[in-house]
Amino acid sequence: MEFLREWILAIDKISPGVFTLSVLSILPWGGLLFLFHPADPSRKTKIFLWSLLLGFLSTQVILALHPILWPEVNFKPKKVSMLSFTAHMAFIQAGVMEETFKSLFILFLGFFYGFDKKTGLWKKEIVLVGGFVALGFALTENYTYIARDQLHLFTMFMGRFLYSSNIHLLINLCFSLFVLKSNRFESVNQRILYITGGFFLAILQHGVVDFFLIPSSKFGNFLSVALFSGIWVWVVKDLRKFVFFYEIPISEEEPPESTEFIGGPEEKSLEF
Numbered sequence: 001m002e003f004l005r006e007w008i009l010a011i012d013k014i015s016p017g018v019f020t021l022s023v024l025s026i027l028p029w030g031g032l033l034f035l036f037h038p039a040d041p042s043r044k045t046k047i048f049l050w051s052l053l054l055g056f057l058s059t060q061v062i063l064a065l066h067p068i069l070w071p072e073v074n075f076k077p078k079k080v081s082m083l084s085f086t087a088h089m090a091f092i093q094a095g096v097m098e099e100t101f102k103s104l105f106i107l108f109l110g111f112f113y114g115f116d117k118k119t120g121l122w123k124k125e126i127v128l129v130g131g132f133v134a135l136g137f138a139l140t141e142n143y144t145y146i147a148r149d150q151l152h153l154f155t156m157f158m159g160r161f162l163y164s165s166n167i168h169l170l171i172n173l174c175f176s177l178f179v180l181k182s183n184r185f186e187s188v189n190q191r192i193l194y195i196t197g198g199f200f201l202a203i204l205q206h207g208v209v210d211f212f213l214i215p216s217s218k219f220g221n222f223l224s225v226a227l228f229s230g231i232w233v234w235v236v237k238d239l240r241k242f243v244f245f246y247e248i249p250i251s252e253e254e255p256p257e258s259t260e261f262i263g264g265p266e267e268k269s270l271e272f
Helices: 001-013 016-024 029-035 041-069 082-113 125-148 150-184 188-213 218-244 263-271
Strands: none
Touching: 001 082, 016 150, 029 041, 029 125, 029 150, 041 082, 041 125, 082 125, 082 150, 082 188, 125 150, 150 188, 150 218, 188 218
């Protein structure tokens, strides 16, 4: 009951203006993802709502477990280098903690909405799940930061819109694409290994971007923008190939068996 009471009080304190800015900080990215994904609109709506909810819940789980898993975080030694502090913040507090629970929620919801249990293949909907879990997380995080600095609302809003929402979305789209592309492997062990590689890549991507952003230097900001611009190119290329427009490689020497498992069973009708 105490937990429920705290939630009710938290909801009661929500600022409509700050909440509106928080929604706007994810709306364009979510709108594009929703619009271009080929799934049925009613199914997309269900995935959108459940994924946003799990994205929000992931922030609550992290807040609850943070002092348990990392009790030393609140302890500040007398001497600590800026490099080690930044690395700990970027790779441990942000990278490991956030990507672990976001990835778990993506796989959990993806099992219900993005996995064909008859064939054992992942479907294109896993990309929707990953994208909107990321945006649900970003929405909650953006609200916290914007509400904290209401003297610079527009500046904080633009920063969360251009950087944070973007980064969360790209990293989890990349992970979801790894899950989808694991269909290429017939061995379950190979699929698990491939998805695990995508998870560690998500941690690395998050950690490296935050490592350059945390010091708030112009050069660091430039490097972080360059990095997630590269991830954008990679993700958009894979989305075009495996989700938005399904491509079948043409070869005169052998049939296109390598794409048989991509995207789940709905693509098998494209085989000749």
